[in-house]
Amino acid sequence: MRLRVGHLYPDYLNIYADRGNIAVFARRAALRGLELDVTAIGLGETPAQGDYDLLYVGGGQDREQALIAPDIAAKGPALAEAVAGGAAVLAVCGGYQLLGRFYRDRYGSELPGAAVLPLHTVAGERRMIGDVLLECSFAGGPPRTIAGFENHAGRTVLDPGAEPLGRVVAGFGNDGSTGLEGCILGRAIGTYLHGPLLPRNPWLADWILAQAAAHRSGGEPPELAPLDDRLEAEAHAVSAERARARGGRY
Ligand code: GLN
Numbered sequence: 001m002r003l004r005v006g007h008l009y010p011d012y013l014n015i016y017a018d019r020g021n022i023a024v025f026a027r028r029a030a031l032r033g034l035e036l037d038v039t040a041i042g043l044g045e046t047p048a049q050g051d052y053d054l055l056y057v058g059g060g061q062d063r064e065q066a067l068i069a070p071d072i073a074a075k076g077p078a079l080a081e082a083v084a085g086g087a088a089v090l091a092v093c094g095g096y097q098l099l100g101r102f103y104r105d106r107y108g109s110e111l112p113g114a115a116v117l118p119l120h121t122v123a124g125e126r127r128m129i130g131d132v133l134l135e136c137s138f139a140g141g142p143p144r145t146i147a148g149f150e151n152h153a154g155r156t157v158l159d160p161g162a163e164p165l166g167r168v169v170a171g172f173g174n175d176g177s178t179g180l181e182g183c184i185l186g187r188a189i190g191t192y193l194h195g196p197l198l199p200r201n202p203w204l205a206d207w208i209l210a211q212a213a214a215h216r217s218g219g220e221p222p223e224l225a226p227l228d229d230r231l232e233a234e235a236h237a238v239s240a241e242r243a244r245a246r247g248g249r250y
Contacts, residue, residue, distance in 0.1 A: 006052035007074035016194035018058030024198035054212035055140035059093030089188035093215035096190035118159035131243035132171030147239035148193030200235040
């Protein structure tokens, strides 16, 4: 099976090695005999319905976000259609913010978003920087943890009834006060967590890959064969410990 991956704005939104998430998808897919077909989607290029099984967008500084915001807003209807059609999505930090309705930067400029995720973001004075640990239960079964690194001025407000990605165990998360982080809508995930995120959270990479495979086959998410993730587990443990020790402090 070939999974079609659309990488939005790889030249603009890629900080903290966010591009590394694509490498993790490719490697974990290949170890299960799945191939990844990665296509860059840039300014003025709008994905057609059903073109992609997985859409990915990384993070970026306010400056880069301002350069792409009008374009991602114009792609909004197509991206919303893709999400409604069951495509998997992973959006990180600045990309996560711009899948919402808008990001108002600290000078008060409102950058339009794709309005795919039920949220908006307003920048605060102090940046929220550090290691983060989340507890999640969206994947069913016992709660699982996600560990990563955050650096953002934006405070994200979820609409009433919107589902967060997880509960903050340590760190700031969406806004440093609600104790919530990220947002999940169907198979679309938005999060502030960089790192890159996936090398230290292999279960999340597999969950997203399985959703993309379900989109491709039109069936249920497949059970992916387990891999030897001892190194990933160590990286997760170190990251989680750092978050507990000093996450969520200005
Ligand atoms: N520029 C945005 C903010 O500061 C996003 C930053 C990022 O992607 N790390 O909130």
